[in-house]
Amino acid sequence: MHERMISTFVDRYPVDLSVILLQILAYPSQGGRGYRIEMFDPTVDLDGWEVDHARKVIKIDRKGLISNYSDADRAEHLKHAIETEFLKTRASLFSQVGWGTGKVVLGVTECAVGLVGIIVPEPGTTAGGVVMAVLGSNTIADGITQLSGANKGHGFNLLSEGFGHAGATIADLANLNPKLGRTVGKGVFLVSSIAAGSLASIKILHIPGRVAIRLGVGGQPGGVTLGRLDALYRSTKARDGMTILNINNNAGQSILRFVTHGGHLVVNGRIVGVQRILKHEASAKEILKGLLKLLAHGAKF
Known part of the structure; x- marks a missing residue:
C-alpha cells in the first residue's frame, strides 16, 4: 500500500x-x-x-x-x-474552517449593514450601503473558497487579488519589482477597505443627536441600541412579543421591524408619510416584495 x-x-x-x-x-x-x-x-x-x-x-x-x-x-x-x-504553504483544516467561517459571518454582517444603508432614505447612506454590500459579497466569497480548500486552504479574495494585479502591472511598467508592486497593491486594498468600511458603517448607522450605542431601548430596560438599529427588546404593542431588529430613519421613526407576533416572526415596514408596505407579514414572497419597495424608495445617492 x-x-x-x-x-x-x-x-x-x-x-x-x-x-x-x-x-x-x-x-x-x-x-x-x-x-x-x-x-x-x-x-x-x-x-x-x-x-x-x-x-x-x-x-x-x-x-x-x-x-x-x-x-x-x-x-x-x-x-x-x-x-x-x-512547507507551511497550505492552511490547516482548523485554520480553514475557523477563518473561512469567520469571513462568511463577517461578510453577511457587512451585507446586512449595506442593506440597511440602501433602505434608509437619508442622504449619503445609499453610497455607503453599496460599498458595504460589495465588500461583504467579496468577504463571503473569500470565506466560501477558503472553506472549500481553494488556494491551498487560504481562499481567494477577488478584490485583493485585483489590487495586487494592478500593483504588479504598475510596478512592471515603472521597471520595478512586480512582486513588490503586488504586495503594495494588496496592502492598499487592505487599508482602503478597512477605511471605506468603517466610514460607510458610521454613515449608515449614525443618527445625528443620538447616542451611538447603549443598553435599553426607548427608556425601558432590555435590548440594545446601535445607532439607528434597536434590537432584542419587548414590544409594547398588543400581541407583539420580542422585537428582533428595528431600523429607524434620522427622525427616530421605524421603517422596518422584525418582531414576534402571536408566536410567529413577522415583518412590519413602511415608507414614512407615504404608505405601509408590510403589516405583520410572514410570507417570504411578500416580505421580499416589501424589501424591494423599501430599497427602491431609499436608494438615493
Whole structure:
C-alpha cells in the first residue's frame, strides 16, 4: 500500500515535491529528516492525515468515514501533509474552517449593514450601503473558497487579488519589482477597505443627536441600541412579543421591524408619510416584495 501510494504521488505531482518527500524520509545520516510513513485507521479524522513530529511519523488514513481511500486519495493526503506541516504553504483544516467561517459571518454582517444603508432614505447612506454590500459579497466569497480548500486552504479574495494585479502591472511598467508592486497593491486594498468600511458603517448607522450605542431601548430596560438599529427588546404593542431588529430613519421613526407576533416572526415596514408596505407579514414572497419597495424608495445617492 505504501509503494502504490508513493508511486501515485510521484506520477501525479511535480518532481520538486518528490524531492522534498525524499528529503523528509531519508535518514539523518543521509542528510534527511528521518520521518517514516504509517497507515492508520482513525476514529475520526476529516483531513485524511496526521503528522507526529515528536515520533517523526506521517500517518495516512486507510479509509474515510464512508469508504476506503484509493491510492490517489492517499497520495493527495500525503501532499497536503507535506504542504501543511513541512512547507507551511497550505492552511490547516482548523485554520480553514475557523477563518473561512469567520469571513462568511463577517461578510453577511457587512451585507446586512449595506442593506440597511440602501433602505434608509437619508442622504449619503445609499453610497455607503453599496460599498458595504460589495465588500461583504467579496468577504463571503473569500470565506466560501477558503472553506472549500481553494488556494491551498487560504481562499481567494477577488478584490485583493485585483489590487495586487494592478500593483504588479504598475510596478512592471515603472521597471520595478512586480512582486513588490503586488504586495503594495494588496496592502492598499487592505487599508482602503478597512477605511471605506468603517466610514460607510458610521454613515449608515449614525443618527445625528443620538447616542451611538447603549443598553435599553426607548427608556425601558432590555435590548440594545446601535445607532439607528434597536434590537432584542419587548414590544409594547398588543400581541407583539420580542422585537428582533428595528431600523429607524434620522427622525427616530421605524421603517422596518422584525418582531414576534402571536408566536410567529413577522415583518412590519413602511415608507414614512407615504404608505405601509408590510403589516405583520410572514410570507417570504411578500416580505421580499416589501424589501424591494423599501430599497427602491431609499436608494438615493
